[in-house]
Amino acid sequence: MILNRLNAAAMLLTGMLFFNSIEGFAQHGKNEVVTDKAQLAKLKAAVEASPDSLSVHTAYTKAIGTENPELEKQYAIWMKKHPKSAMVPYGIAKAYLNEESPKAKPYLLKAVEIDPKFTEAWGGLWSDGERWGDFKLSASYLAKAAASDPSNPTYAFYYASSFSKTDEVKWTKMSLEVAKRFPDHERGAQALYWLAVRSKKTVDKMKYFELLHHSYAPGKFNWSASGMSSYYNILLSENPQKAVALAQEMQKTEKEERKQWPGMVLQAQTIAKAKTLMDQKKGAEALTELKLLKLSKYSSFKTELELLKAQANDVAGNTRGAYDSLIVVFAKSPSTALRTAIASYGNKLSKSTAQTDADIWAGLNANAQVATAFNGLKRYLSPGEASLADYKGKVVLLTYWFPGCGPCRGEFPHFENVVQKFKGKDLEYLGINIVSKQNDYVVPFMKGSGYSFTPLEDVEGRAKGNLDNRNAAPMNFLIDKEGRLIFSNFRTDGDNEDDLELMINLLLNPKQA
Known part of the structure; x- marks a missing residue:
């Protein structure tokens, strides 16, 4: 099975084990x-x-x-x-x-x-x-x-989790019961972890992370340790001083070979100091502090950090710098939060909506590349083969997947929620299966799941260029009507469906961003 490129805890979203590459899958x-x-x-x-x-x-x-x-x-x-x-x-x-046969x-x-x-x-x-x-x-x-x-904590946990998308009240109640029944087992900690991660409201996320923190010692339970990293990221935005305290506590119990929390203490202290400086209208000093921060490759705080830098610029009187910086960030990692901030700073600069849209598209165009064409991909649901040229004039949402990929199956419902909003529009949703040994699953999966993507079978050894999934799944791309790759390497979950909707809207209506 395949790497999903989020943190290790998130890799267990559906309770399946994942491997780092096709080679790893083949050796399984x-x-x-x-x-x-x-x-x-x-x-x-x-x-x-x-x-x-x-x-x-x-x-x-x-x-x-x-x-x-x-x-x-x-x-x-x-x-x-x-x-x-x-x-x-x-x-x-x-x-x-x-x-997975x-x-x-x-x-x-x-x-x-x-x-x-x-x-x-x-x-x-x-x-x-x-x-x-x-x-x-x-x-x-x-x-x-x-x-x-009934004494098996693994299936008690998974059964409770199975209601997360169909009956939130039942899921919450059963998950809390799992945590209560199995106080000495990782599944109890996992139940609280997923309550925190999947909750829609920040206040609920914080409540369950606190319960996880106090009920399951992070030094003993891996799910609690992972949870504290997620909790810390929320606190950076909501209460950086509390993030400092959490990081200081965690570094005392951190295993010698990892030592990530000392850096996170410094990060939280820097954020707290910068916010204090901005409250004092010292934007330039705050920006100096924020520029010292070096986040990890997989940090979920990257967008928030860019927004803080822009805010510091604005407080310092450099609204143009705030605006320009977010245009650059948006082109690489779009989000509704960035789009809202860009509009706000644009308004302060007396820019019209059309001018802001043009600036956004200038940034996107600067990074756009002609998508590497694919040919000869077998269709599962109809005769013949498919090529990228078949979808010229349409926006293409392309995902690499395979039936055994738990993160792929976890992402599909969120893709579907968004795609259905564009029914009848010039949007094509493609899914390339990268594990041909699982071909027998594909057609029944499509018929049983009701998902609307067109399944295609990958060709071993083909040159993928800028549509390279690097032997990983899920891996996602958005291609515009002209066949240009605009967005790549993004993920969609219950918290950011609106970001995918924004990206598709941009490509469907490039003059009406």
């Missing part, structure tokens, strides 16, 4: 196949001696390899020989699950048929069901996994 479940007949015979004998042991099944399936046609033949024999053993079909199902499903169904309380088999059906796109059926499997073992 890839083992040294054993060719020595004596060794295979020994592993086979171990299964026959202990058919209810998962470890012996794992050793055998790794040794023979899932590509070997003898694997299914052997398991057909064993299932017939041990008709009451749910572990036998699960043994081969687990091997296929590890590779569609072949897992019938064996998982056989396992739960034999043992309706087989928690991990129900869990396997749940994760496999997500790849088929039948979310209602998948949710029923998850419910059965949780019911089969």
Whole structure:
């Protein structure tokens, strides 16, 4: 599975494990196949001696390899020989699950048929069901996994989380119950973490982060440690002095090999000092302080920092500098917050809306590049192949994905919310599947999910140029009607759908930004 390029905690959005590249995905479940007949015979004998042991099944399936046609033949024999053993079909199902193979499903169904309380088999059906796109059926499997073992914190957490988009009240209540029931388990901390991250209101985010902070020691629970980083970013904007206190506390328990919090203490102190200076109308001094800050590559505070710099410029009487700086930032990383600030500073400079729009487009045009053409991508839902030229005259929202990609599936509903607002407009929504081994999932996924993107299959080894996904998914691009790449490497979630809507609107109506 594939890197999603956000912080490590966010990589577990849907409860799946992710790998850093296509190569990593290919190696998942890839083992040294054993060719020595004596060794295979020994592993086979171990299964026959202990058919209810998962470890012996794992050793055998790794040794023979899932590509070997003898694997299914052997398991057909064993299932017939041990008709009451749910572990036998699960043994081969687990091997296929590890590779996200569609072949897992019938064996998982056989396992739960034999043992309706087989928690991990129900869990396997749940994760496999997500790849088929039948979310209602998948949710029923998850419910059965949780019911089969109420003491299991993993499925209690995932079952509670499954209501986050359909019943917010139930999700909140169940997540708090998970945190209360499992005070010594990471899943309890994770339940509070996601309550904080997914809450819409800042006040609720802060409330749940505080609860996480006090209920789960960050030095002991990884989800709490990750949560404190997210909480810190909110505090930088809302209460920088409190961010200083949190960072100072965290650096005392930080592991020696990481040592990120001392820098974050300094960062919060700088923000607090700059805001105080601006309150004192000392904009130039505040800007000097802010320019000293060096944020990490993945910091979520980058836009906020640019807005603060612009504010300092404005306080110093350099409104033109504030305006120009945000035009540059917007061209690379657009957001509604930046657009609002640009309009405000433009108004102070007596610029009309048309003039502001023209300045924004001058910035976008300066960075625009002709999108690297693609050709020969197989269509899944209709005959023939697709090329970028087929969509000339349309804005193209392009995402790289694959059925097993949890972050991709997590992003699709937000894309869909935005795309549906442009129904009937000149917008084409394309999804390029980068894992051909999962082709069997694609058409059922599209039919079951109801998502509106056009699925295409990637061509191995093709030159991607400026549309290169770098062996990662999801990776997103927006191409204008003239075939120029305007926006890239952005993500969309429940907090920033309006940013994607803004970007699409800009490209659909370049003279009406």
